[in-house]
Amino acid sequence: MAGSAKALRYRVEGMDCPSCAGKVETAVKRLPGVLGVQVSTLTQVLTLTANDDLPPEGIERALHAIGHPPHRLPAKDAPAGTRDHDDDGATAGRWWESTKGRLTISSGAAFVLAWLLAEGVPGYERWLYTAAVAVGLLPIARRAFAAARAGSPFSIEMLMTIAAVGAVIIGAAEEAAAVVFLFLVGELLEGVAAGRARASIQSLTALVPKTALVEHNGSTEEMPADRVPVGATILIRPGDRIAADGEIINGEGAINEAPVTGESTPVRKGPGASVFAGTINTDAVLRVRVTAAAADNTIARVVRLVEEAQESKARTERLIDRFSRYYTPAVVVVAALVAVFPPLVLGQSWGEWIYKGLAILLIGCPCALVISTPAAIAAALSAGARRGLLLKGGAVLESIGRITAAAFDKTGTLTEGRPQVTDVLTFGRSDTEVLSLAAALEQGSSHPLALAILEQAKAAGAPVPPAFDARALPGKGVIGSIGGEQIFLGSPQAAAEQGSLTAVQTDQVTSLNDAGKSVAVLVVNGMAAGVIAMRDEPRADARVGLDALRALGVTPVMLTGDNPRTAAAIAASLGIEARAGLLPEDKQRIVRELQEQGLVVAKVGDGINDAPALAAANVGIAMGGGTDVALETADAAVLHGRVRDVAHMVGLSRGTMANIRQNITIALGLKAVFLATTVLGITGLWPAILADTGATVLVTANAMRLLTWRP
Incomplete structure (x- = not known):
């Protein structure tokens, strides 16, 4: 009988795309004793639950075999600082120091050497280029056959291996060497781009200073920021970054929150006001009581939220995943038919049509198509998080762009929340x-x-x-x-x-x-x-934010428990319809009524009183300054409470979906063009792999544009 369950976490090298993640997940799921598996391409982290009697060595051997070496990570409940340090340290490194980088350099060097020797020693070209093919292809082939044994027979590595070996057999060794090298370059570029997306969000953790000045018995001592306990008092000098989430107990000054919330204007704060780790105290000495441990401060929660959001796939991403499962086997069948049908039935040349079939195998590689959606979503989630727009996954990101109505709470959402x-x-x-x-x-x-x-x-x-x-x-x-x-x-x-x-x-x-x-x-x-x-006056940007939503085709409405007279006065100043005197269940009922009218509804509130309505809405958006409720209750959260940021979320969503449509068009369009030119005999093997690599690079580069998104 199996023992009790245990949780294991690994950082998996080279898990840069959904295809890689799929191979890792499939390989691990097939191991006896594995109960559950989760993978995240953004963090390159594999999390699994397994029976106690399953040795970790078995998991590690399986991952090594498919070309994804694992590195054991501490459990999620490890002490603050330990877990983050290990994760970050593990992902650091220059591209040429990585396994992919070294293999690409070796393959390129072998290809150049073969070309030089072939020019100097005529007659041995085929053998020289075959040796160059072997340098790059042998590691790929090992991964391909290991993935096939682990349940992924139609991997990109298998298609590459068949095409390269076939090319060598029919005498196209030079093209085979070029194809292998270009394939490795494409994989390397994919890894570099994925690293950029990871670095974009992980760089937030660098905003928090490593040390803090802690007051103790009338004096101050410097200690590591990740060891400052909740309730301690820290001293923040002018110009210092704040080392922890906390509440000001003495002093008043302007806080530059741009690094965390994207707010360009410093916010003046005094006793009783909350401050975030990583923000900058500009002009006064502040004494701050720490309210959250390092592992639970605003930045740590934001990073964790974005990482976990990768596990929630958008509808488009799920459709493409399903499509790719049938697409790759179909490509293999089409390539086989192209290779054998004309020679067998029409009496055409075997060499010519086998060559074309091999080229179609390469054109059919699904990498560009599969990465088109998750690359854009990862970049968008990271860009939004850096500007205080927190979305819990691709499904939420996709849904927000489709809203046609936004139901706002009044107190603390459209208004400041205090008289x-x-x-x-x-x-x-x-x-x-x-x-x-x-x-x-x-x-x-x-x-x-x-x-x-x-x-x-x-x-x-x-x-x-x-x-x-x-x-x-x-x-x-x-x-x-x-x-x-x-x-x-x-x-x-x-x-x-x-x-x-x-x-x-x-x-x-x-x-x-x-x-x-x-x-x-x-x-x-x-x-x-x-x-x-x-x-309780409207927020300074409330009117502008509501107008921005209307410009996007979204109808705003106010739902409040406040008295009708006050609600009507606020609503009139904002140019919005108000429904007042509502209980929580009334707000939920109205949201459902709007949905019955065919509207896609976002509910915007504080995440506590509006819980029933937030749950009923198509998308729940919490307004708040990084509180646990704002970050955990709803589907999305506006970190610094600006009404216009709801419109920015809609804009980010629609921009991301447009980017995804562009990516899919690039991926399928290039394949269609090169499929036609290959069948017509205009292009061959190396243009085919260049088309696949080029499409992957173009799609990834287009998705990475979202990292620079501005509202």
């Missing part, structure tokens, strides 16, 4: 004096409206005198004594009960309420001295 002072009306006193007296009463309160008043007083430079005998009047407001005067700050209803408001002032308060604003009346010695209006 701000919008109006200060004064009756016989200055704005500064009204703010000063109100702030004096609210000092020490944590109520959102109180915090808004205190923030506005600070921004206006209003002094905050001490208040005496200050106390709350439940349901009414706050009362106290300041400078010998009796001060009350509270609701308009409470002020009206005291007879403090005139008819004109009452009309002004009503007008503010109609605009969806909360109103506090300041009363001094029984007389109304001023009115302070507050509202």
